[in-house]
Amino acid sequence: FPAPLAVTFCSALAALTGTFSHKLQSPSYTATHQIYAHHSLVHLMAFSITIRRSAGTSQPITVQLHAPFVPKSQDLDLQQGPDFHGAHYIYGQTLVPEVEGGPQPTVHMLWTPVPQAVTLHEEEQEQCWEFLTAVAESEEEAKRSYTEGLAHVAAGSLHSSHTHAWAALWRGCCVDLEGPMPLRQAVYGCLYYLLSAIPPQDTSGFRFHGISPGGLSNGTQGEDYWGHVFWDQDTWMFPNILLFYPKAARAILEYRIGTLEGALLNAQEQGYKGAKFPWESAATGREVCPEEIYGAQEIHITGDVLMAFEQYYYTTQDHKLFRMDGGWELVRAVAQYWCSRMVWSEVEQCYHIRGVMPPDEYHHQVDNSAYTNAVAQRSLNFAASIARDFLIPVPEEWVECAKKLKVPFDAERKYHPEYDGYSPGEPVKQADVVLLGFPLMHPMHPEVRRNDLMMYEPATELSGPAMTWSMFAVGWLELKEMERAQGQLNKCFNNITEPFKIWVENLDGSGAVNFLTGMGGFLQVILFGYTGFRITKTSLRFDPAFPSDVRKLEVTGVSYLGSKLKFSITKEEMRIGVTKCPLHPALEVVLEESGRRFPLHEGATSTRVNSMH
Template identity: 90%
Template sequence: MLWTPVPQAVTLHEEEQERCWEFLTAVAESEEEAKRSYSEGLARVAAGSLHSSHTCAWAALWQGCCVDLEGPLPLRQALYGCLYYLLSAIPPQDTPGFLFHGISPGGLSNGTRGEDYWGHIFWDQDTWMFPNILLFYPEAARAILEYRIRTLKGALLNAQEQGYEGAKFPWESAATGREVCPEDIYGAQEIHITGDVLMAFEQYYHTTQDQKLFRMDGGWELVSSVAQYWCSRMVWSEEEQCYHIRGVMPPDEYHHQVDNSAYTNAVAQRSLNFAASIARDFLIPVPEEWVECAKKVKVPFDAARKYHPEYDGYSPGEPVKQADVVLLGFPLMYPMSPEVRRNDLVMYEPVTELSGPAMTWSMFAVGWLELKETQRAQGHLNKCYSNITEPFKIWVENSDGSGAVNFLTGMGGFLQAVLFGYAGFRITKTNLRFDPACPSDVSKLEVTGVSYLGSKLKFTITKEEMRIGVTKCPLHPPLEAVLEKSGQRFPLHEGATSTRWREKAFLHFTHAVLIPGQSISFPTAAGWIQRAPSERL
């Protein structure tokens, strides 16, 4: 790392109206590369072109990847800031062979003397940042997964040392996949991280159908090892006739050594279901143990109150550090009725630490947007603004200013509230769903560069109309949009038959043969993007 020293103070002389200072930092994996980049930067400073080249590069990037809306300026600024910092932390798109080492909660942060988590990798990467990156840049998402594959050997040793089979990913990861958390309690008990890692693999597989990662590049070994770990971690309860996972710390770190954390058990179940599903895709025999454990693992549920207790013995009203049970609805998409989803939100909303980690309130917002209570959702999203510091929209981990600086985890949650909340995107095994729900002060939402099965799409959403445009369209697989309520289909590929149809005097589309640059439109409604029928597996 080479840099221009930044002085403690800069002075504007009395006769000067304005002055510009430029400070340069180059970060690379080798001294040679750092020196080359630093020299190039100094040359651009001398030529007066450093800032303009930066601006041009970002302008080109925004054309293919952007989230914008017509609404309050602070909301727009927060969105641009979050996307800017997150994109700055991912692997370069044009560097073959680049070895990526994951994203720490603070990105390229200090990482010394215990600051900013020493630059270690947590579930922050896989659960909070990854889904946003995947929607726009699946190549960068793949690099994140490759980091986990490279550290699989360490994960296998972690499980072995704790007396279990398979792979247990560390709560804090660095170069090897061995546990590097300085406090043993987290590495031993916060085991949901292993399911969080696999959920990222599942989302990637369903979005890209990249079988090579799993068949040839180590993905299957990781998937099967995680399934093996969860099976070995479960114990059968004769009394309840189900499997328990005991002695864990849930995402809510105020509690430890609890049994049957709802989130931990649900993410374990999802891991096992995905492992079985991908095995079937690859014609690999599915161990009966995977199916049995997934089917019979306990996920606590209070039938009288119709909500999910955080763990066995949780009493309503107990304080909660951060989003935990509310994550069952999203991102886990654990099956439940709208009534139960609402009860979970109502139960945990008043007892969740107000000054806790920044990403928490984003997930409450997603939950209320699911239920179409848009203004209540926006109230929660507004709480995130106390974590944003001016003038460069730097996020801190906690609203009191403590914790990691440039907290990418909070930014990831905020982006998800818009992408998976306002736009209502959901990644499933067979499609990319959308179900828009914007608050009253957002009149238009534009999401540019959404990647799905090789295509690039642009979504433009208002309260009355939704438009989907194709910005990149490979020959295969051809896609279509389907409306949930009416079942109407809209081809999103070249070669479809040109058709017209009307419903309630509204022209849904006038040209069904879509090529890059064309679009379809229809009254704003829920639906999904999927393979066209002839191409579906």
């Protein structure tokens, strides 16, 4: 294009519309490049080039384009098919199955050929060129998506249909803070990236494959963990999604149900009963971690998976998932696994779980990891509870193993050792014992909760994974120690990079990028720390606490038992608005201290409240 006297170039991410844009501005024209993954046509990516002439110019304007894509892959056996509606077409399958003899998934891709240049002619004031890419597991789905995209292009509605879908998503999920701008930006950035990773609101016929720590990863030479699914999904991301979008949360659980067969085989191969979910999961549920030690020892993942099912059940009372869609089979299999994984100690007269790696991966082959044993105990208690709800006989083994499982506790120092033999001050990689308080809600006195935080805060690696300090912040918020909470939350900002609020896993920039796990932990500080939300069997409890520089917090779109709620919290009061309320069950607010009850109806508000049933 003609060399202008002055050129400015800028890039931007519009989180509300899910669109990246790059703009080239000169005295004679503006060229804009937009790129987005279409939010309602979920198999479609799109980009556009728009050239707009400035007033007083008339010469042709040409923009050179460069498309680095080459249809080759070291992982896929790709074949070229016939062009389809002007699009190039390739298809193939993975060269190596996930496990020996396992399936080799297929991929089908259609894309609009990119010319070397586009030109805005003399008589044209503005022109837009749109390019589509459709990727799906079947030829039919790829072609259907591409055809729908072409129809939108012809109607001039491709980008607007995408932005309308994002607008609908944001309407159901809003977190407004009156506070420091960096905090507000971080919250919206985290929400945007997490919402980008969830299945569409209409999940009918859509097979969801889970959320990896780096989202839609590069997958080359171990980048972003090859897109595998860890406990990061169930423990760190899931609670935020559940709070707003239970249908998307259900799709995450359906992914785990769909991999149950692989989890059963994992347990069997190690000599145990029931289901052992893999440390790294992909399509089959078999262990795909490249380093055997993690798959063999970091078994807390199985309890983490079940904790997500428990939170979903108490928040939605979706009996169908458990009675008809495979949820109960998964719950039962996890309980069976934990019982078979324990051994009885005659000396201590309790059950032990030996030879594990805790969340703190600096240690392995330890006995009685406090977190692992506590999450196993929670699994068994939930399995027994839901069995009673469904009038299913509860195996006595489940009750006995839960009651007599050792969770290490130092009665003299009044804190939880990370495992048998842990020495106070020994370095810890990441949040571990502090997770007993939240999200596990393991019963303990506030003094013990404080001692755990004090013990492990200086011992925890400062440059460890980004989600760690979020859980320390939640702990201090529970104890109403605001300055300490703020100090821990501030550490999270060191993992945020500009200009698009991309999170790195570790302070040195290594690990997964964009690190959704860190974002999930950060959001839990706001959504479960500042509000004090706790999901229990009988209620959604809340006990707000936030630092002095946050003047007001509004959380809109909270889902609970079919209702949609808006919470408005200041230092002086809390108001609850009901934006959607089914006829049954009717919700009511309960003031914990006085026992006073306030029924909630659509449009109703209440103030200064502590829990809801």
